[in-house]
Amino acid sequence: MRVYLPATIAMLRELNTTGEFRARNGTGFALTPALREAYASGSDEELEYAALLDAARASLRLIAAEEKGEPRRAVVSADVEGATHRPDLDAAVVRLAGPVALKDIAAIHVDAAEAEDAVTAAAAVIDAADLGDPDAEFTLGDAEDHELAWYAPQELPFLLELL
Known part of the structure; x- marks a missing residue:
């Protein structure tokens, strides 16, 4: 099953170092x-x-939780076995059986530098947007207007070096 795993730049650095991705709470989409x-x-x-x-x-949400996180959204696309649906959370949410090996990663998606201001603003209001605040939802829309760039897994070291 193809899963989409929310990440931060710090999590990508860890993936590059360890060769495996650990999704926060084992959660993916x-x-x-x-x-x-x-x-x-x-x-x-x-x-x-x-x-x-x-x-x-x-x-x-992960960026908002980091004290000094880099303001770029990141998503890891991977092909995994054993992911189970979590309908109690949302329609697309799945729980992973464990860490994802680098060999199972299909792509890495990361914001470009020009998205940083919008991502910083969106991370600051993500909770308010979740609670239905229309101004916060508008701010989220500004960040979501930026398309994530696509990188092959073997490009990860070069991507991190350029950040």
């Missing part, structure tokens, strides 16, 4: 039956993109 049911239409590709966007929003 994927195209689940519940996600498919939540949409009236959409191809698998469109629904997987929705799961990736959910992971990118969760990345904002």
